[in-house]
Amino acid sequence: MGDHGDDDKKAHVVVLASPGMGHVTPLLELAKTLVLHLGFHVSFLAIPAEEASPAQIHLLRSPNLPPDLHVIDLPRAHVSSTLRHDMGVFSRLCVVVREALRFLPPFLNQNSVNALITDPFCLAAFDIFDDDDVSVPTYVFFTSSASLLALTFYLPTLDEMVVGDYSKISDEVRVPGCKPLPVEDLINDVLDRQVLPISNRLPTVAGILLNTWEELEPVTLRSFRETPFFLQIPIPPVYPIGPITKRDPEPAVKSSTSHANLISWLDKQPSCSVVYVSFGSGGTLSAEQTNELARGLELSGQRFVWVARPPAEANASGNFFNAGDEVEDPATYLEQGFRDRTEGVGMVISSWAPQEEVLRHPSIAGFLTHCGWNSLLESIVYGVPMIAWPMYNEQRMNARMLIEMGLAVKPEVGEGKRVVGWSEIEKVVRMIVEGEQGMLIRSRVREFQNSALRAFNNGSLACVANQWKVESGL
Ligand code: UDP
Ligand code: UDP
Numbered sequence: 001m002g003d004h005g006d007d008d009k010k011a012h013v014v015v016l017a018s019p020g021m022g023h024v025t026p027l028l029e030l031a032k033t034l035v036l037h038l039g040f041h042v043s044f045l046a047i048p049a050e051e052a053s054p055a056q057i058h059l060l061r062s063p064n065l066p067p068d069l070h071v072i073d074l075p076r077a078h079v080s081s082t083l084r085h086d087m088g089v090f091s092r093l094c095v096v097v098r099e100a101l102r103f104l105p106p107f108l109n110q111n112s113v114n115a116l117i118t119d120p121f122c123l124a125a126f127d128i129f130d131d132d133d134v135s136v137p138t139y140v141f142f143t144s145s146a147s148l149l150a151l152t153f154y155l156p157t158l159d160e161m162v163v164g165d166y167s168k169i170s171d172e173v174r175v176p177g178c179k180p181l182p183v184e185d186l187i188n189d190v191l192d193r194q195v196l197p198i199s200n201r202l203p204t205v206a207g208i209l210l211n212t213w214e215e216l217e218p219v220t221l222r223s224f225r226e227t228p229f230f231l232q233i234p235i236p237p238v239y240p241i242g243p244i245t246k247r248d249p250e251p252a253v254k255s256s257t258s259h260a261n262l263i264s265w266l267d268k269q270p271s272c273s274v275v276y277v278s279f280g281s282g283g284t285l286s287a288e289q290t291n292e293l294a295r296g297l298e299l300s301g302q303r304f305v306w307v308a309r310p311p312a313e314a315n316a317s318g319n320f321f322n323a324g325d326e327v328e329d330p331a332t333y334l335e336q337g338f339r340d341r342t343e344g345v346g347m348v349i350s351s352w353a354p355q356e357e358v359l360r361h362p363s364i365a366g367f368l369t370h371c372g373w374n375s376l377l378e379s380i381v382y383g384v385p386m387i388a389w390p391m392y393n394e395q396r397m398n399a400r401m402l403i404e405m406g407l408a409v410k411p412e413v414g415e416g417k418r419v420v421g422w423s424e425i426e427k428v429v430r431m432i433v434e435g436e437q438g439m440l441i442r443s444r445v446r447e448f449q450n451s452a453l454r455a456f457n458n459g460s461l462a463c464v465a466n467q468w469k470v471e472s473g474l
Helices: 021-035 054-060 090-111 119-130 146-161 193-204 218-226 227-232 258-266 285-299 318-327 355-359 373-381 395-404 421-434 434-459 460-471
Strands: 012-017 041-046 069-073 115-118 136-140 207-210 238-240 273-276 304-308 346-350 366-370 387-389
Touching: 012 021, 012 090, 021 041, 021 054, 021 136, 021 373, 021 460, 041 090, 090 119, 115 119, 115 387, 119 136, 119 193, 146 193, 146 207, 146 218, 146 227, 146 238, 146 395, 207 460, 218 227, 238 346, 238 460, 258 346, 258 355, 273 285, 273 421, 285 304, 285 421, 318 366, 318 395, 355 366, 355 373, 366 373, 366 421, 373 395, 373 434, 387 421, 421 434
Parallel strands: 012 041, 012 115, 041 069, 115 136, 136 207, 207 238, 273 304, 273 366, 304 346, 366 387
Antiparallel strands: none
């Protein structure tokens, strides 16, 4: 892990990523952009997950990574004694990250580093360091919305106002200068006090890179610049550098014939005719919801690609890092006959699809998505209208934004029901592929697709990155 002689003349940025595709994907893409378009040398420090995810390994071991991008696995920490199965996802992630971060200061000491970019989870663990352990300018790449960033800044204030359980908050959280956030969109174990360490650390960083752009979140981005609340904290400079999404598709894993078959099947479908259904890297449905979804897709009569996982009940231990890796034949948990009846019309892919390749395919008409921030950006970048199916984390906030902006339709859970029924699913799938509302949403998404392209080309990442070169005399 010593200095890289040949790269002495290039500025050297270290990118630090916690496990999980929602972090690794955009941070790696940021690293690639710094190397390929801005002439940096980047060391990408990956924190090993509890168990390595095949998708993550594929991404980080890709032979197509540029030569000036060095992926380095931080040594695997011995955390098994500290990790317990009854711990929540967030606590487990914190343990893994904290242990691995012990290896960061020696790395920074042995290399000359001009800037460090980290995701928020890693930043939260920086309390293990003394002041001089990390003396390089540190930036956060916030891998979600400006709205979630605003809320994160507001949480310490909310914490003082609301003693005890957040369920005491009456209806909405009013972050100054921002749109009110309905409380039902927020309360879960992540947007709870567990996020406070991130909130408390964020004001100390040199800057925050945000995977968004002005036209996508104008109100919140303006409030960062103008609202007294944010000016008083004060918050560090915020750089909306998005959308940072995968641009050059990784060829499907060689061994994965199912992925190759999927793309050649899509090649045979009419333009704008297929609905892609996926719940991100970790989402699983209940058995009841899985059945309703299968029936709704079938009865819609529309073409579909469904990235299916065994029902949530089968994965009760909830291994967050690996939820997407259980390759179990869907025949074992889908209703008998479903695949025969939908043969030729729909493809069921087990666990993981090459999402970016799918979304950019001309046959795709819509995306039934869990509304993870990366999925949502990818959908916009490829101009695909969405069906919003939020599940956890900040996804309900993201879904609301999509609906308000006319980029998605949301299936309703009927009165007194626990799941979205098949007829509602049938309705929204038809609507997005062939309905009038689907067409309106498509043209709206295409406006944002153009806006995304303009934002991508306007060089906001270059502005902040060039400061690092100037500061290091290069
Ligand atoms: N992804 C993928 N194939 C899948 C599921 C997810 O390639 O079957 C990728 C997706 O393209 C995105 C990332 O994994 O880049 C998931 O990030 P997101 O923020 O959407 O959701 P998360 O998984 O963090 O909830
Ligand atoms: N509250 C909130 N966000 C805010 C302001 C208030 O969540 O931006 C909470 C507040 O802590 C209280 C509830 O919402 O639990 C009602 O607050 P409000 O100030 O509207 O009412 P009051 O102070 O009159 O009870």
